[in-house]
Amino acid sequence: MTDVVEIPIRAEIPPSYAHVGDAGADLRSSEAVQIAPGKRVLVGTGVSIALPEGYAAFIVPRSGLAAKHGITVLNTPGTVDAGYRGEIKVTLLNTDTENTFAVEVGDRIAQMIVMPVSRAVFVPVEELSESARGANGFGSTGISS
Ligand SMILES: O=c1ccn([C@H]2C[C@H](O)[C@@H](COP(=O)(O)OP(=O)(O)OP(=O)(O)O)O2)c(=O)[nH]1
Numbered sequence: 001m002t003d004v005v006e007i008p009i010r011a012e013i014p015p016s017y018a019h020v021g022d023a024g025a026d027l028r029s030s031e032a033v034q035i036a037p038g039k040r041v042l043v044g045t046g047v048s049i050a051l052p053e054g055y056a057a058f059i060v061p062r063s064g065l066a067a068k069h070g071i072t073v074l075n076t077p078g079t080v081d082a083g084y085r086g087e088i089k090v091t092l093l094n095t096d097t098e099n100t101f102a103v104e105v106g107d108r109i110a111q112m113i114v115m116p117v118s119r120a121v122f123v124p125v126e127e128l129s130e131s132a133r134g135a136n137g138f139g140s141t142g143i144s145s
């Protein structure tokens with residue numbers, strides 16, 4: 001059985017999961033906007049939530065909008081803090097070089113994933129423990145095989 005967390009919400013059109021088992025609930029635009037090629041627009045959703053302590057929501061792009069129209073979420077994953085009570089907004093970026101993208105009221109513009117998160121305590125130390133990766137990163141393992 002999947003974990004279910006109840007989230008108090010104020011919204012004209014609440015986010016909704018397209019299928020059972022989906023991780024992301026689709027967020028809908030509360031406004032009509034045009035996004036010119038290469039431009040970004042902060043788009044309202046009309047949604048406010050009260051996440052329980054220990055949770056966050058992450059706003060990520062929809063793959064269909066990305067693949068078909070070049071539309072992404074600029075700051076993906078946008079982070080909604082548990083204490084945030086304002087309207088959730090989505091910074092859409094039109095990466096297409098030629099076509100303006102039109103958003104209508106009610107369009108599904110992004111998706112939101114609710115996740116448990118840890119609160120870290122950062123403990124200063126002289127040395128970090130050893131690991132298999134060590135300090136290697138940024139492509140250290142190459143691309144093919
Ligand atoms: O895509 C996003 C990202 C954030 N938020 C809201 C919820 C989040 O809790 C708040 C602050 O986000 P963040 O911490 O990423 O922004 P900031 O630039 O650091 O602003 P602040 O100084 O208010 O923390 O803005 C959104 O509505 N959409």
Ligand SMILES: [Mg+2]
Pocket residue numbers: none
């Ligand atoms: Mg912040």
